[in-house]
Amino acid sequence: MRTILLSLLLVIHMVIVQAQPTTATLDRFFDAMAANQQFSGNVLIAEHGKVLFRKSYGFADFGKQLPNTPDIRFPIASISKLLTATAILQLQEKGKLNVSDAVRKLLPEFPYPEIKIRQLLSHTSGLPPYNRYFDSLRKESPQRIFYNADFLPQVAAHPVPLIYAPGDNGNYDNINYLVLALVIEKASGMSYKEYIQKMVLRPANMRHTVFLPLTDQYNLQDVGKFAYPHLYRHRYDSFAIKANSVPYIREYWTAYGFSGFGDYVSTVEDLLLFDEAWYGHKLVSDISRDSAYKPQLLNSGTANRNLFGLGWEIAADSSNGLVVYHAGAATGLSCVLLRNISRRQTVILFDNAHFTAQATGMKALSLLNNRTVPLPKKNIATAYGRILMQQGEAAAAKAFAEMEKDTATYFIDEEEINLLGYDLMGNDNPFHFPEEHHFREALIVFKLNADLFPGSWNAWDSYGEALLANGRKEEAIAMYRKSMELNPNNENGRKMLQQIEGK
Numbered sequence: 131m132r133t134i135l136l137s138l139l140l141v142i143h144m145v146i147v148q149a150q151p152t153t154a155t156l157d158r159f160f161d162a163m164a165a166n167q168q169f170s171g172n173v174l175i176a177e178h179g180k181v182l183f184r185k186s187y188g189f190a191d192f193g194k195q196l197p198n199t200p201d202i203r204f205p206i207a208s209i210s211k212l213l214t215a216t217a218i219l220q221l222q223e224k225g226k227l228n229v230s231d232a233v234r235k236l237l238p239e240f241p242y243p244e245i246k247i248r249q250l251l252s253h254t255s256g257l258p259p260y261n262r263y264f265d266s267l268r269k270e271s272p273q274r275i276f277y278n279a280d281f282l283p284q285v286a287a288h289p290v291p292l293i294y295a296p297g298d299n300g301n302y303d304n305i306n307y308l309v310l311a312l313v314i315e316k317a318s319g320m321s322y323k324e325y326i327q328k329m330v331l332r333p334a335n336m337r338h339t340v341f342l343p344l345t346d347q348y349n350l351q352d353v354g355k356f357a358y359p360h361l362y363r364h365r366y367d368s369f370a371i372k373a374n375s376v377p378y379i380r381e382y383w384t385a386y387g388f389s390g391f392g393d394y395v396s397t398v399e400d401l402l403l404f405d406e407a408w409y410g411h412k413l414v415s416d417i418s419r420d421s422a423y424k425p426q427l428l429n430s431g432t433a434n435r436n437l438f439g440l441g442w443e444i445a446a447d448s449s450n451g452l453v454v455y456h457a458g459a460a461t462g463l464s465c466v467l468l469r470n471i472s473r474r475q476t477v478i479l480f481d482n483a484h485f486t487a488q489a490t491g492m493k494a495l496s497l498l499n500n501r502t503v504p505l506p507k508k509n510i511a512t513a514y515g516r517i518l519m520q521q522g523e524a525a526a527a528k529a530f531a532e533m534e535k536d537t538a539t540y541f542i543d544e545e546e547i548n549l550l551g552y553d554l555m556g557n558d559n560p561f562h563f564p565e566e567h568h569f570r571e572a573l574i575v576f577k578l579n580a581d582l583f584p585g586s587w588n589a590w591d592s593y594g595e596a597l598l599a600n601g602r603k604e605e606a607i608a609m610y611r612k613s614m615e616l617n618p619n620n621e622n623g624r625k626m627l628q629q630i631e632g633k
Contacts, residue, residue, distance in 0.1 A: 155497050156183045159505060164188060166508045167368075169490060171357065171465075171481040172198055174398040175498060178474045179406050182498075184398070188483065190357040192370045203338060203395045204357035204480045205347050207458025209467055210394045211307050212404070213326050215251055215441020217314045219418040220329055226317040229440065233309060236316045239282050240309070241289040245296045247313060250306040252426035252438040256292035260305045260388060263288060268385060275345060277387040278311060278322070300434035304391040311390025322389055334407035339396040344460070347395070348374045348383040356395070359462025360483040364566075365546075365553045366515030370483045373462030383461065392460065398478045401467050405476045408469075423454050423471065445492075450475075450499045457488040466491040473499070508539055511546040514578075515554070518571055530578070544583045548592055551575040555599060572596050580609075587617035594626065603630060 156175065163169035170188025174181060186198040221227050227236060229248040234240045242257070249255040261268075263284050264276055276284075293301065311322040318325045323341045331339050350356060360370035373379050407413045414422070422440040425433040437444040445453035451472025458465045464487035465480035475498055477491045493503045510533050518526035533540045554572035556565045576593040583589045594609030607630055613623045 152498060152500065153183055156494060157185070159494070159497060159503065160185060160187065162506045163490065166506055167512070168484060168486065168506055169481055170198065170360070170370075170483040171204070171479060171487075172200060172202065172398045173477075173479040173494065174200075174402060175478075175494060176402055176405075176476040177498075179402075179409075179476075181402070189360075189370075190355070190482065191372070192360050192483070193372065198357055198482070199355065201338070201397055201399065202355045202357050203340070203397055204465065204482060205342070205344075205359065205392075205458075205460060205463055206339075206394050206396045206401070206465055206480075207392045207460045207463065208304075209396075209401070209456050209458040209465060210392050211390075212441055212456050212467070213330050213394065214307050214310050214314065214322075214390050215422065216330050216408075216413050217318075217325055218247065218251060218310055219414045219422060219440065221314065221317045223415055223418060227313065233313065236313050237282060237309075239286040241286050242292065242296070247310070248426060248440065249296050250310050250313075251440045252300065252434060253302045253306055253436065254297050254300045254426060254428065254434055254438070255306055255309075256294045256296045256298065257303065257305045257309070258290055258293055259303055260308060260386065262290050264386070275384065275387045278308065278389055281308060281388065282312065295429070297429040299428065300436050300438065302436060302438075304388070307391035308388045309390075314390075323393075326394075330413060333412045334400075334403050336396065336400040336403050339394055339400045341393055342395045343387055343389060343393050345384045345387045347460075348380050350374065357463075357480065357482040359460060361462040362483070364515075365512055365550050366519050368516055370462075373460075379461045392458070398480070401478045402476060405467065405469055405478075409474070423452065450495060450501075453495065455488070455491075457491075459485060459487075464488065468492070468495055470495060470499075475499075507541040508533075509546055510534070510540040510542050511550045513540070514547075515550045515575070518574065519568070523571075523574055526574075542582065544579060544586055544589060547575060547579040547582070548589065551579065551592060551596060555596065569596070569599050573600050585616065587613045587620055587623075590616065591620060591623050594623070598626075598630070606630065 160169060160173055164187040172186050175183040184200060186200055188198055190196045190198045190202055218229065222229055227247065229251065231247055232243055233245050233247055233250065234243045245255045314325055315322055359373040361373050362370050408419060422442050423444060424439050425437045425444050426439060428434055437446060442454040443456060445455065451470050453468060453470050455466060455468040463480065463482050464485045466487045468477040468491045475495065477494050479487055479491050481487045496503050513533060514526055514530050517529045551572045554568040554575060556567040573596045576596040580589045580593045590609050590613040594606045594613060597606035597609055607627065610623045610627050613620050
């Protein structure tokens with residue numbers, strides 16, 4: 131009895147010793163991400179349905195300093211596509227459709243008879259983005275919002291050419307799942323929202339997952355426990371603003387009211403329930419499940435380069451086993467549901483201030499499997515830019531000299547410094563903010579980059595652009611010539627020299 135007890139205690143001790151380093155490693159990794167202003171959100175990591183690691187970071191509302199909490203809802207963006215794909219597989223099991231059917235079998239007015247349901251699921255249909263069909267109408271009626279009911283009449287009346295023959299190639303596009311939402315309604319006799327609620331969310335016990343179209347997500351104000359998407363206006367900013375406070379973004383996401391691809395808000399706990407429901411036969415059969423995890427082949431017999439199955443994307447790196455996932459992203463938010471099928475491991479996270487959820491999730495999965503992942507470092511370009519704008523050139527130069535020596539804490543990247551320079555010039559403005567030009571500071575940054583990377587033709591080319599913007603024509607010519615010496619094929623440098631010198 132004593133021997134058995136000692137053996138049992140030894141086994142328990144070994145499990146604890148093995149489990150602790152993984153948890154501690156994950157803790158160090160995410161703490162460093164948050165401290166380096168590279169992560170704000172929730173992370174949940176489970177194995178065989180049991181939570182191993184769960185933690186919240188950053189703010190749900192930066193302005194009010196309201197922290198993210200484990201139970202907070204967040205937009206799951208394109209992870210919503212998994213709900214749509216699940217519905218299609220269920221309807222196939224009920225004999226209401228077959229994924230090999232032509233879409234036209236269920237939607238007779240659909241003008242592309244060659245497109246099959248499985249090609250919508252795997253993003254290989256060749257359909258162009260939906261704005262190709264509606265942008266002209268939006269110009270005529272800029273206040274009108276178009277919904278799923280408007281889709282088929284417009285597409286049938288004004289079809290446009292496919293990007294490629296269905297099954298010849300692959301390109302990820304929301305339009306595929308818009309059409310699938312219409313297929314669900316036709317095959318089930320229910321509205322899309324009603325079907326997902328009754329046949330997907332309820333069986334999976336996902337009580338905190340709610341239908342909330344993008345048109346509403348970017349109009350929300352003060353709704354309580356909700357992680358608002360945020361963004362940093364500039365690379366040197368230390369404070370994030372709500373994405374829906376930016377008119378261009380609000381207008382972009384509220385221009386169309388289409389459903390099927392990004393309509394839900396949820397919690398990390400509910401997504402774990404969804405994960406478990408896929409294992410536990412609550413949603414689909416083994417046959418449907420296994421078919422969903424296989425990359426769909428193109429007409430050539432090769433796999434789609436994006437490795438999409440029936441709704442799920444399959445990770446190209448199989449060193450940890452079969453990993454399937456779906457990521458989601460909208461302006462100011464990214465999220466991912468990662469599932470290692472071989473080891474029944476799950477990584478779920480959202481980030482409401484960055485676009486790195488998928489990459490961060492993959493690193494977390496590697497750490498879970500005891501693979502080495504370097505601790506994240508601070509971006510020296512961001513830190514330097516912040517000091518430059520707040521304290522001036524001298525303070526920034528002094529700080530950079532110290533940070534450059536601290537290689538354990540900071541990383542230096544030519545492209546990051548270059549992007550900081552363009553941000554200061556006002557040329558890196560994807561969100562249509564009022565233009566802000568800091569030409570003097572941009573010149574300082576581009577000169578620093580050229581000094582750090584003297585063998586880079588691009589660094590000298592950018593420096594030349596900044597000099598020209600500062601009215602220093604002769605020096606700009608010298609920088610462009612330097613760039614051309616390093617890369618005689620630099621067409622931009624050639625064009626700019628001809629323009630400046632009048633040749």
